[in-house]
Amino acid sequence: DARVTQTPRHKVTEMGQEVTMRCQPILGHNTVFWYRQTMMQGLELLAYFRNRAPLDDSGMPKDRFSAEMPDATLATLKIQPSEPRDSAVYFCASGLGSSFSSYNEQFFGPGTRLTVL
Amino acid sequence: TQLLEQSPQFLSIQEGENLTVYCNSSSVFSSLQWYRQEPGEGPVLLVTVVTGGEVKKLKRLTFQFGDARKDSSLHITAAQPGxxxxxxxxxxxxxxxxxxxxxxxxxxx
Structure with missing residues (x-):
């Protein structure tokens, strides 16, 4: 049963610390997305990659957030330094995409719940 | 950015009741998707609607895409705790x- 996996599932850290979240997309999927979910803002896209190349990171605070795909089986989202306002659930999703992916399904991981004190 | 407005925000009902939730916009869409997210999990795709006026059924769930492709609704018949x-x-x-x-x-x- 192919699934997107994310680690850790929960992370509590103190303000100023570095946080790294990891995602393993479904094997064969070429597009990986990072979303953030909060009560106030709902689900928002932070960044996404196709064939490991960043396509859009306009939703990501550039000064503290960075997203990478070291290889096709691993995507990372790093926050340095973390702040209390970064507290949220971070979801990774993967799918098969092309230039016009209107109907392709995205498969979401279970999320990383981040609390920054 | 095309804004999607959903209503109501919250709905609490008894088992067996029917309900409808709405997704509205002032913009026209080529397609819309509906997802369900259970507590502690990521969203899961339920359906994609692509044709104005289209109705799709998934067991007790009925999805409709507006004729003008600006809005969509989800109707659940005989809701269950699940x-x-x-x-x-x-x-x-x-x-x-x-x-x-x-x-x-x-x-x-």
């Missing part, structure tokens, strides 16, 4: 998903 969750509509037309704020549904036994 239907509890966050229902999200999303615009998939740019290769990424733009979500509405969602409707939180609680179905009490």
């Amino acid at each position: 239907d509890t969750g966050l229902y999200l509509c999303a615009d998939p037309n740019t290769g990424k998903l733009i979500f509405g704020q969602g409707t939180t549904l609680q179905v009490k036994p």
Whole structure:
């Protein structure tokens, strides 16, 4: 049963610390997305990659957030330094995409719940 | 950015009742998607609607795409506690998903 996996599932850290979240997309999927979910803002896209190349990171605070795909089986989202306002659930999703992916399904991981004190 | 407005924000009903939730916009969409998110999990795709006026059924769930392709609705017949969750509509037309704020549904036994 192919699934997107994310680690850790929960992370509590103190303000100023570095946080790294990891995602393993479904094997064969070429597009990986990072979303953030909060009560106030709902689900928002932070960044996404196709064939490991960043396509859009306009939703990501550039000064503290960075997203990478070291290889096709691993995507990372790093926050340095973390702040209390970064507290949220971070979801990774993967799918098969092309230039016009209107109907392709995205498969979401279970999320990383981040609390920054 | 095309804004998706969902209503109601919260809905709490008894098992067996029917309900409808709405997803509205002033913009026209080529397609819309509906997702359900259960507590502690990521969203899961329920359906994609692509044709104005289209009706799709998934067991007790009925999805409709407005004739003008600006809005969509989800009707649940005889709701069950297992239907509890966050229902999200999303615009998939740019290769990424733009979500509405969602409707939180609680179905009490």
